[in-house]
Amino acid sequence: MRQVRIQDAPIEPSLWYATAAPAPRTEALTDRIQADVCVIGGGYTGLSSALHLAEQGVDVVLLEAKEIGHGGSGRNAGHCTPTFHFYEIPAIRKMLGEPYASRLIARQTNAANLVFDLIRRYDIDCEGVQTGYVQAAHAPGVLSKMRARCGYYQSLGKATRMLDRDEVAQLTGSPRYHGGWFHPEGGHLNPLGLSRGLARAVLSRGGRVFTQSPVTAISPEAGRWRVEAPQGAVLADKVICGTGAYTTGFWPRLEKTFSTLGVAVMATQPIGDNLRKVIAPNNNTVVDSRADAMIYKYNKEGRLVTSAFVEGRRGRDVAFTKALMREKLKWLLPQLTEVDWQYYWLGALDMQPRTIPRLFDLAPGVVASLGYSGRGVPTGTMMGSVLAEWAPLYMNFAPRLFLAWSRIRDQRLARAGGANPPPF
């Protein structure tokens, strides 16, 4: 078995590649151009940053190494879940303190609404449905924790509710669960369709998008930043890096700030109408409470899409993984007598212990947002809107900060090289 780096796995075998609405026409950067802001990465973080900036009239250029949605944003499982995926709300409050905790909680818990609002506003063709999220309890022992979780989201004004054993069986189609909870703001979509639709929206707002333009370096030039690609460059006041798990070495050690976890995603044959009436009949997005969760949703053709973390043989040995996941799904949904995995692909997650987004202030005017550790459909889109607020604000005082930073850097460089810098 040949071991490929997960980030190098192709996107072409994915269901989304076969079914997403086409990408807008874009080309490689072959010129030296200028912009207020240069965004690196054509995933949700980069696209949402570029879109929210373009909406404010900011002159924005986005550079993508391959194609729009080449990274996690084009190959994920398509669940748009409006919660934190690891920490409970009180733990976030404790971890971040105020006012940061309340700000992040407000943004993250409204992030699914932001995604579906963009889909509606820009008429994005991506199978987007906000039909609700079901989290099912795999053991009775997790129900008290779920009750508390459901309550935390209720206290934020969300119409969440607990599900008893019968209702969870009816909503999931599985007799294996002991109850659960429901969040009406969850939904699901075709992730590559969303990425491509966001790129189209950026263009419609006057933003410029270049693909096949991998950034190789960022360096200061005349009080601005020069963002280098093989055949061209962008001179910009600010740079936003949204390169996720697919980050290449354009900024020292940025790719070392996370570890990579592979995810295998697969899709069945279209499920017949009779079965669709009993398996996830409300077209919800379904996940269970296991750490190694079972998770499923339909695509527009009625295929069940599920995923599993890559671990040992699982994910890398395709026949083994398909057999394992077939057994798991059949156990979960006994009505499903036939499971024919017709699509199978891999993607990479940018994992770090805190699991909430990490914002890196790399240099004055250069930021990176990554390390989402999953749940990037809402989180990446939400972080884009945050970064788009930062950038114009930053323009007002960036030149002074930049000068101060450059002075310190030049002095350090001089000292490190044995030179005797002046005392100012």
Ligand SMILES: Cc1cc2nc3c(=O)[nH]c(=O)nc-3n(C[C@H](O)[C@H](O)[C@H](O)COP(=O)(O)OP(=O)(O)OC[C@H]3O[C@@H](n4cnc5c(N)ncnc54)[C@H](O)[C@@H]3O)c2cc1C
């Ligand atoms: C298989 C899988 C399943 C998942 N399932 C879900 C799910 O169901 N729901 C959910 O919410 N989240 C899910 N996630 C997570 C989610 O997809 C990611 O968190 C999210 O897409 C990250 O978006 P991003 O824009 O930060 O990065 P990405 O989408 O990874 O985009 C980064 C982009 O930067 C580009 N790039 C990298 N280096 C350079 C460079 N030097 N120059 C120019 N461009 C560069 C890459 O080519 C890439 O297109 C899943 C992820 C995977 C991999």
